[in-house]
Amino acid sequence: MTHTQTASEPATDVDDVARVVTSDGDRVSDPRLSPWIADVDLETLRGLYRDMVVARRLDAEGVALQRQGQLGLWAPCQGQEAVQIGTARALRADDFAFTSYRELGVFVTRGAAPVDLVVSWRGEEHSGFDPYDLGVATPQIIIGAQSLHAVGYAMGVQRDGTDQVTAAYFGDGATSEGDVSEALVFASSFQAPVVFVCTNNQYAISEPVSVQAKFPIAGRAPGFGIPSLRIDGNDVLASLAAMRWALDHARSGRGPAFIEAVTYRMGPHTTSDDPTRYRDQDEVERWRQRDPIARLEALLRAEGGFDDEFAQAVASAADEWAARLRHACLNAPSREPLGVFDHVYAEPHTGLDEQRRQYAAYLAGFEAAEEPAR
Template sequence: MPGTTEYPVQLIQPDGARVHNPEYRALVADIGPDELWELYADLVVTRRIDIEAVALARQGQLGLWAPFQGQEAAQVGSAHALRPDDYVFCSYRETAVAYCRGVLPSAAAAMWRGVAHSSWDPAAVNMTNPAIVVGAQGLHATGYAYAAQLDGAEIATVVYFGDGATSQGDIAEALTFAASWSTPVVFFCQNNHWAISEPVGLQSATPIAHRAVGYGIPAVRVDGNDVLAVLAATRQAAERARTGGGPSFIEAITYRMGPHTTADDPTRYRTAAEIEEWAGRDPILRVRRLLERENLFDTAAQQRLDERADAEAARMRTEILTMPDPDPSALFEHVYSAPHPLLDAQRAEYAAYLADDPAEAAAPGPRGEGVRS
């Protein structure tokens, strides 16, 4: 990974045909029919989860949701490249990564339902909860990677962010520190072409990966809708981190098919023709076409997979709708690491308010950790 490639690395064309790329194909030489079906299954299931979550948000059961339809290959492919002891820092859109790390879909929605400060237990899956402040996770990941390096941990730290986050100072500072101290961190940019309503061309006049090269960090551009290419590129970068090679930057070129969040209306800033063009590069359809080309597709297996995806979505819906409201006093937990007099005063004032108006009090109840076994 000495510099950047002008053309994104690709191993599967949109029509399912293989691409001859000896360097990157060698990195996924172990992916046989069973492994390919496993990747395909995670693509299908996570899309179904995303569709269900959008529906729940539209029905008022979630306050907000950040859809990732169209970006499944970037997330599933990169997640499959990681080891359990690697550590992931995410933005608010990496639900498919969380699923591959073992997080329950319903747990990923707990914060968006407003019943928890966060979603899952980070220590259980080595993945942080969603970062809402755009780009802040870049600094967190770089600091964590540096500490892991000092401790002698042979792990990769991966940080996910979008193209819009590269315009934030936090990402610039993280790249500077990572380059200066050769921290074992993988910067994974999902370039989905739209930072809310601003096109990527307004974010950068040059390919985003070129920015990393300017900091002295090796970078690669990869077809983010090609699950095998993403898997190969992430394996390469993660191994570089684990073996003392320092930071790497991956620009996964993909497309957000839905809105930025369910509070957004993308029809106000992009055309139907653009969406149709990217629909032809669909990451799930691409793997299915590959399976069909290589006589690996099985209609009965597809039906079982669709049933599994529907069951996961139904389970998520049931678990979300039955989530108990937390005790109102939980609002004041985890604000500071130690007791704080101002917070104590606010807690007491709020308790007095609820005592005067019991109808405002939420029903207390326990919450699960939200990690899949």
């Protein structure tokens, strides 16, 4: 399943990918992917559909909350639901994921509660959840750093003698960072049980992937001795199948694997970004025709698994999740300003104590200014 890179295959070619469901919702056979999803039945498909709809509804609510001043920032993931849900559903409960700030679908799939998804974006906590409760590390803001964390954890798993696997999620832009290359070197050298999931959403903030890579990103991994697969990231079944292959490869002691999931970020990089400044609407509309949720709905309809009752149940579940997210955000307790220094380090830290003292003096200056003149 190693990717073969050719000069006629540009990095922006979205058709030269492995898939099992076309953009019209038709099933197709792929010798690399199809064997890994032979057990997927109608109920599994319906579950994947529900997860993607919930993720999209939560994403829309997060954007709305930020626009209303309730969150400091939000990183939209509309259009990327298939790769997030498909790959995360393949993970075993004791596997461990290391993500960027955009993998909302991974958090939901791993059991995050609504409050877990908003308190850090609201600035109330350093992390919204205990990583060991979900099997997901605190989302990494530093681009690509989580790839090294995943490899380090995987090397620890090797020394513990278990068969857990770690998953490193990052975008196409992160592959231009040294951290990702270093992670690939270590993973390959030590045959670490880690799966690299590169979500190629076509843009690293405002730079198109063609500026970073002249050939498919999946073609880089074999240069490190790591087998790779380039898939249609808007095909949730392809994402599930590819991840099952990669996890089996890593879990069986054959070392790391790499997946490039070709998809598209429909919204801005974050809510502080204006994507109309660097891409045209025609491009967005072309990708809208490849929508991952509409694709799975078409497949379900063709196989008799989609009707009005199911659609209403999914919509109601998504709305309930969104209502809980909004409630968690609006009712999140605001801690005292000095609380920002709590839980930064596990042990006492003199540098942090000095920063706390300086910040306390700064805040006290405001109190003095507010005292009435005598």
